[in-house]
Amino acid sequence: MSAHEQFAEDLALYALGALDGEELQTLEKHLEGCASCRRELELLRGDSSLLALTTTGPKPPARARQRLMSAIANEPRLPANKVVPESQHRSWWSAFGWPAVRLVAAAVLVFVGINLVRQNSSLQQNLASLRAQFSDQGIKLEEANQTVATLMDPEATKIELVAAGNKPVPRGKAIYQRRNRNLIFFASNLPALPAEKIYELWLFPANGGAPIPAGLFKPDARGSATVVNPPLPEGIEAKNFAVTLEPESGAHDHPRGTPVIVGVGE
């Protein structure tokens, strides 16, 4: 019996969240290193989701729609709407984050994807005459999207190496492109959030102006988090970045909490 056959039945239970005990731990350990079983897990989750369609309950009452739309109308959009929260389990940001070389490569690819999206939007206005070019851009965009999807895949393995014997400490890496207002920020080993608190990233302008909020975020269980392209004003040259601990609710127009990590410049 191969390893995959051995885990076949447990995978089905796992997809339903119905596996527990020692078998759960054994399977999760196997999944970390088995792309084939992770793919089968996605399929089994898809199979199980179809069971939802067998329910014959009534449609939600009209008041539920009114309640939602009313709440949305009154809900201020926070910068956190562009924050990508980390998985709470089996996160591939895993223990430490990842090496700087891969980080830079990831940033370049993300920038390529974002710029291609913007280019596509422009191309749509002249689609007939630019169809050939659009097709080419579409292929590149798809490639970039797949790369980004891989980077954001919670099940991908990612490990940062530190000097032997060193304990992991809170750290972050901000990659900022002023021209296109692109910002990617990765953090690792952050302390767990106290109740009703949230981390906030700040951009410190080079002209000495007030710090600019650059995204609220919550790290995963292992202290890792990512912020991708928060809303930022145009043309701001960055001198530094910092992360502070702030109240979860309320305005975030200036840092009020103690800095948790601060940039050292490059």
Place this chain on the structure above:
Amino acid sequence: MPNADTNAITSDLALVTAIRAGDQGAMAALYDRYSSIVYSVALRMLQDTGAAEDVLQDIFMQLWRNPGAFDASRGNMGAWLAVIARHRAIDALRKRRPENDIEDVVVSVEPDLASEADRSRVMDKVRGALQTMPVPQRSALEMAYFEGLTHIEIAAKTGEPLGTIKSRIRTGLLSLRKVLAA
């Protein structure tokens, strides 16, 4: 029909893109498309209309706050929402706080659910598959899915061996996949 599926996925993503820009109309359209799936799952599991409405509200509000949580890499949006609805309902059943704002779950499912016709077609197939399953197999599947029981709890409840429960659940899920692929 790969072309139809691709177009439908693009349509969902277009709505999500508009939501990212703060378009409340796009949010209403997405709600109209998938609220029945979310509500039905929650109601079936919780047996309480108020609690089901709370799950519905919670999920769509989280989507409004963080529309970037869904992208094509997470698979089919209808299936993704169904999985999240079930997770939230299980959290409510077990009276625990949700583990995440929006679950980081990848779901791979072939049929698209963006149109009413798609949902109806898939629903007929899945119901047909369930009706042809042996009763113990269907029962084990439904206890795991709709009651959120673990295989150990199902074995204790039914008096069946653990291995039998495992086998029934896996075979049941694979039979759903098979009937949809046909």
